[in-house]
Amino acid sequence: MTKQSVHQHEIQVTVDIVVLTVDDQKLKVLLIQRGIAPFKGQFALPGGFVLANETLDAAAFRELSEETGTENVYLEQLYTFGDPKRDPRGRVVTVAYYALVPAGNSPLLAGTDAAAAGWFGVDELPVVAFDHPKIIGYAVNRLRNKLEYTSVGFELLPKKFTLTKLQMLHEAILGRSLDKRNFRRKILSTGLLIASKEMEITGRKPARLYAFRNLK
Amino acid sequence: MTKQSVHQHEIQVTVDIVVLTVDDQKLKVLLIQRGIAPFKGQFALPGGFVLANETLDAAAFRELSEETGTENVYLEQLYTFGDPKRDPRGRVVTVAYYALVPAGNSPLLAGTDAAAAGWFGVDELPVVAFDHPKIIGYAVNRLRNKLEYTSVGFELLPKKFTLTKLQMLHEAILGRSLDKRNFRRKILSTGLLIASKEMEITGRKPARLYAFRNLK
DNA sequence: CCAAAAGTGTTAGGAGTACACCCATGG
């Protein structure tokens, strides 16, 4: 920012977004199959170039909307990757984001150079282009950490949900099982949940539905 | 990364480094007085453009060395700031880093456009250019959090130090006082410290010197 | 012997963890 003004026109800036969801008891990431070189046919994270007059956050939201039709999601900057060799086309610095979406909420519109898209379990990834496997790893770690010492994960569920659903969500993200009584005691003691009067009628004993207290 | 290849030559990429130290019982940041416009005469973080063939980390190390003569320090990527209006000269995305240096270890060489440099208590900042006050705030928060749930702060002390020095360091970073007995019990129980046989002879009762177990 | 900083244990409360049974419903 200080120092001499060497102009670095060679560097391009992109955003890439690790869209995560939990479905079928698995933590999954949204990948798009590339229709163009390089890595044509391989899967990659949604993302694209940052435009001249938008913030980085705005670029991430825009790409997410354009490439996957996903809107109104939780989005957080993750880390910036800038190895000179990370993109064979030239020098590209990418600001990685991660997003959380409720299961079954992504229309998955294919973009111009995206032949196909799909959800993949983070432990069952296909061949993924660029340094995107590393970026996905960062996102998974971040989500797990956040879940440990904040009370997140809310963004991955519908407005009303049972405690069992919430617990299964946590288990899927953390990759281990949790004690039912301890989980309920802890999550209820945070005061972040409000019990609704509705029950989920599931064929067996009805389960109470909860909602998150509208923080902010 | 996917999507159409709109070239964004307008964006420039810099690194800015929040160099932190603890001196005189205060958490301080290294600022350089700008010798050129914009914000001439104001203080700013050391930093500069990322070169064509270096990683972001390498750029941060290089700028730190060039502008302040600081070498071999702890350095970690913090966050990336990309508001289109953050730099009046044009579109500049900056990858912010923070560095930790032991007190009194920075030669503070003035760079070409840096008329002067100095350490400022993070609660007593002068007028600071760009969005650098915000970046400093991010760094201070990150350091405080890291100190809470990892056992960091090691990088801010000389190789050998007394437990009282270490405690004062923690107190300066956290901005509150800590109980001596609890602090010692906790820090010693981590096994990260090794007691040397040397004592610091300070005029009063001698204090044992400790060192950090060479992790990594 | 006085001033100054080093060094040292115990107790109480809260958080986390392990663990097993009864309940309500639909079929």
Place this chain on the structure above:
DNA sequence: CCATGGGTGTACTCCTAACACTTTTGG
């Protein structure tokens, strides 16, 4: 009446936090 998932309490351990006096040295 049975199968299925919903729902509940207690005991133990460990970590944290509060709290005060003795020791060693130099002057």
